[in-house]
Amino acid sequence: MASLATRSQQALRSVSRRASQIAARVSTSPAQTATYSLLARTAVASAPRQPTVQNVRGIKTLDFAGTKEVVYERADWPLAKLQDYFKNDTLALIGYGSQGHGQGLNARDNGLNVIVGVRKDGESWRQAQEDGWVPGETLFPIEEAINRGTIIMNLLSDAAQSQTWPTVAPLITKGKTLYFSHGFSVVYKEDTKVIPPKDVDVILVAPKGSGRTVRTLFKEGRGINSSVAVFQDVTGKAMEKAVALGVGVGSGYMYETTFQKEVYSDLYGERGVLMGGIQGMFLAQYKVLRANGHSPSEAFNETVEEATQSLFPLIGAKGMDYMYNACSTTARRGALDWAPIFEKANAPIFEQLYESVKNGTETRKSLEFNGRSTYRTDLAKELKEIDDQEIWRAGKTVRSLRPDYKPE
Ligand SMILES: NC(=O)C1=CN([C@@H]2O[C@H](COP(=O)(O)OP(=O)(O)OC[C@H]3O[C@@H](n4cnc5c(N)ncnc54)[C@H](OP(=O)(O)O)[C@@H]3O)[C@@H](O)[C@H]2O)C=CC1
Ligand SMILES: CC[C@](O)(C(C)=O)C(=O)O
Ligand SMILES: [Mg+2]
Numbered sequence: 001m002a003s004l005a006t007r008s009q010q011a012l013r014s015v016s017r018r019a020s021q022i023a024a025r026v027s028t029s030p031a032q033t034a035t036y037s038l039l040a041r042t043a044v045a046s047a048p049r050q051p052t053v054q055n056v057r058g059i060k061t062l063d064f065a066g067t068k069e070v071v072y073e074r075a076d077w078p079l080a081k082l083q084d085y086f087k088n089d090t091l092a093l094i095g096y097g098s099q100g101h102g103q104g105l106n107a108r109d110n111g112l113n114v115i116v117g118v119r120k121d122g123e124s125w126r127q128a129q130e131d132g133w134v135p136g137e138t139l140f141p142i143e144e145a146i147n148r149g150t151i152i153m154n155l156l157s158d159a160a161q162s163q164t165w166p167t168v169a170p171l172i173t174k175g176k177t178l179y180f181s182h183g184f185s186v187v188y189k190e191d192t193k194v195i196p197p198k199d200v201d202v203i204l205v206a207p208k209g210s211g212r213t214v215r216t217l218f219k220e221g222r223g224i225n226s227s228v229a230v231f232q233d234v235t236g237k238a239m240e241k242a243v244a245l246g247v248g249v250g251s252g253y254m255y256e257t258t259f260q261k262e263v264y265s266d267l268y269g270e271r272g273v274l275m276g277g278i279q280g281m282f283l284a285q286y287k288v289l290r291a292n293g294h295s296p297s298e299a300f301n302e303t304v305e306e307a308t309q310s311l312f313p314l315i316g317a318k319g320m321d322y323m324y325n326a327c328s329t330t331a332r333r334g335a336l337d338w339a340p341i342f343e344k345a346n347a348p349i350f351e352q353l354y355e356s357v358k359n360g361t362e363t364r365k366s367l368e369f370n371g372r373s374t375y376r377t378d379l380a381k382e383l384k385e386i387d388d389q390e391i392w393r394a395g396k397t398v399r400s401l402r403p404d405y406k407p408e
């Protein structure tokens, strides 16, 4: 356990050293060196254009395209300091879905005292045991885990947070800390009825990525970007605690926000470009290719495989213009012409989506659907329908030809 964390620290130090070497080649001022170090450790491969670091220790105010924002970093929380900070705490992680898995295992590997609370004999109980949580020692029914914990990390599904609140709320006693990974429950309180007790700190660490990625990035010695926020600060230490927990669960950099901004942007993004939007775009493009006589493999390769295996990673590494420059002048000309057309066509849909998030429509739909006792099978049925679509069946064969293919 400790060795993994030590390896993480070593990896960070090595990237920092590399960053200093790069900085030495391209600049001479200490501020620039610090800037390069910070960005390199975020694994941004390209040289920054002109970011500015206001403070080089502790909180950093960085210039994001002309707007100054606060960022916290893992480097300020070496493992020994982190473990000392939480030496008297028990992190009671309630719920063991994607985030419970990622955050729980990372915090455990960081040497923190973590227990898991889920309903007994459900799917999560089984999965938690598979990951080495032991009934009666580190795995408990929800209420018992909350009673044993000092920091209550509510990682139940957002619908379940609302459903269980009447039994959970009285257990969140003075001195405990209430932690969420989404602003959902407290922001939409009219619908969820989640109103935290007045005498506890209420904080948020929302990893900006799947719990699976929270885990893999941690194991690679990197860290996920997370949003951090404070809803209620009783002790005066709420933000510090949020940042320390963010590090504990595997964040590399933490961006300050509010509960409301986090939940609005998150619900919007996942329904938009991150999931719903991209799924719709892929399918629409694929169907037109098929309707015009292209084979399934050609339609899939030109729509999904090239996007995920070649072009999107280029955007991720060094930005949109870098991806453009890596493509033919023919492609560049055409894509530059069509981008504004897509933007114009999509803008009203994004406006409609944001409004639906803001007025609580998305929240109410989620509470109703995911609050059903059949939520797992109902979701699985719809996902099976996607899996059965020709585009994704074709994709399986395309992926099976990859040299590193492992049966799915
Ligand atoms: N998934 C992700 O990567 C991200 C999630 N988040 C946020 O993190 C939180 C957790 O999300 P995620 O990890 O995806 O978990 P899920 O939304 O998949 O929720 C799963 C957990 O909720 C439990 N649960 C569901 N219904 C009930 C119920 N009625 N009573 C008791 N337990 C129930 C499940 O237990 P059981 O197996 O017994 O049904 C399981 O442990 C949410 O606030 C989410 O918005 C934030 C960032 C990314
Ligand atoms: C994009 C989906 C997400 O918001 C996430 C992985 O960040 C979620 O709720 O799972
Ligand atoms: Mg989300």
Ligand SMILES: [Mg+2]
Pocket: 207, 208, 209, 266, 270
């Ligand atoms: Mg998200």
